[in-house]
Amino acid sequence: MEVPESSLKELFNRSREQHGDLESLDPQSAEFKHTLQSLNNTLERCQQLIQQLSIFSTNEEIEDVSTQDIQYFTVDYSLAEVKSRAYGGDRKLSLQRSAELLEGFLARLDNYRLLAPADHHLYERYLEERSRFRVISSNNPEEKRNTKIRRFQEEKALKQKLEYLTNESHKLNVDDETLRSLYLAEIGLDVNRTFSSLDMISQELDILSQIEQSNPIPAGLPPDARAPSRSNGYTDRLDGPTTLGGLGRRGGPLLSSKGKPLQPFTLTDKRTQLQQGVFKPSHNLPTMSIDEYLEEERKRGGIIEGGNTDGEKPDVDEDNIAEVDAATMKARQWDEFVEANPKGAGNTLNRG
Numbered sequence: 001m002e003v004p005e006s007s008l009k010e011l012f013n014r015s016r017e018q019h020g021d022l023e024s025l026d027p028q029s030a031e032f033k034h035t036l037q038s039l040n041n042t043l044e045r046c047q048q049l050i051q052q053l054s055i056f057s058t059n060e061e062i063e064d065v066s067t068q069d070i071q072y073f074t075v076d077y078s079l080a081e082v083k084s085r086a087y088g089g090d091r092k093l094s095l096q097r098s099a100e101l102l103e104g105f106l107a108r109l110d111n112y113r114l115l116a117p118a119d120h121h122l123y124e125r126y127l128e129e130r131s132r133f134r135v136i137s138s139n140n141p142e143e144k145r146n147t148k149i150r151r152f153q154e155e156k157a158l159k160q161k162l163e164y165l166t167n168e169s170h171k172l173n174v175d176d177e178t179l180r181s182l183y184l185a186e187i188g189l190d191v192n193r194t195f196s197s198l199d200m201i202s203q204e205l206d207i208l209s210q211i212e213q214s215n216p217i218p219a220g221l222p223p224d225a226r227a228p229s230r231s232n233g234y235t236d237r238l239d240g241p242t243t244l245g246g247l248g249r250r251g252g253p254l255l256s257s258k259g260k261p262l263q264p265f266t267l268t269d270k271r272t273q274l275q276q277g278v279f280k281p282s283h284n285l286p287t288m289s290i291d292e293y294l295e296e297e298r299k300r301g302g303i304i305e306g307g308n309t310d311g312e313k314p315d316v317d318e319d320n321i322a323e324v325d326a327a328t329m330k331a332r333q334w335d336e337f338v339e340a341n342p343k344g345a346g347n348t349l350n351r352g
Helices: 004-025 030-052 068-085 092-109 118-129 141-169 176-214 269-279 289-301 321-340
Strands: none
Touching: 004 030, 004 068, 030 068, 068 092, 092 118, 092 176, 118 141, 118 176, 141 289
């Protein structure tokens, strides 16, 4: 039975190396996809060997698990992260499989009493609200802020502890207790990240469900058989003019051939669209400028033209005595009229 044990150790170490290679690759490259698939296969084989060898048991305590085997607790978590990073197939199925692996990871740790009290409570809440799970369930801004700060500080402390133990494990004649503490610290950091992953998976599955409801798949067709239709303008492109990612965006491609964004964009959902329709101005916004309106009125004959259109009084020739006298008489008559008819004299509606 020594050969399978050795094989499991070799596969696990290989998965660590592949994970390190993955972080240095461009996510859009073919090499990244190839390495991701290889890592997925390696971890799945590790998972199979763990089950065949019965490495873990529901009747054991953590003290019964050997130091070398403690590190295998993280296989389910690592495989779940690989599943969540995979694209190109059924995205919804990949996310559901990732959530199942993360739940199994937490269940096994809970069985060995490796979850801290706060994490155990969070795990129980997840079991009650899987499809709508959020790490921060409160709507109180102060409580949200305090929870985010607390979780950030916890992750920072776990990283510092893990870094210290990693450096200690590289020394000569490292003792068994240091390795055991190192593996448990890795598990603690993975637990902290697991709940964040479950939160994001829940949100993405909710968005995918809303997209499916707005674009139902015809009966008898697989999910990836939705071909673009010229009759209804449907397209499966994320930057299409009728998709959620393309709403309110100017024309042109969203991504370049290398996968880099060419213009800013916003992901939205149907609920956001409805909110935008509700919280809009009660009045109708103008659809044309004042000049455009006057031009339309002029075409319809609604504006009477003629007379002194420039609004300026004609200049009087000072050398022409007759024009000067006529202008003086006109101004005097206007002054007498204004004096005899004070402003507001004709308003009889508001008098008592």
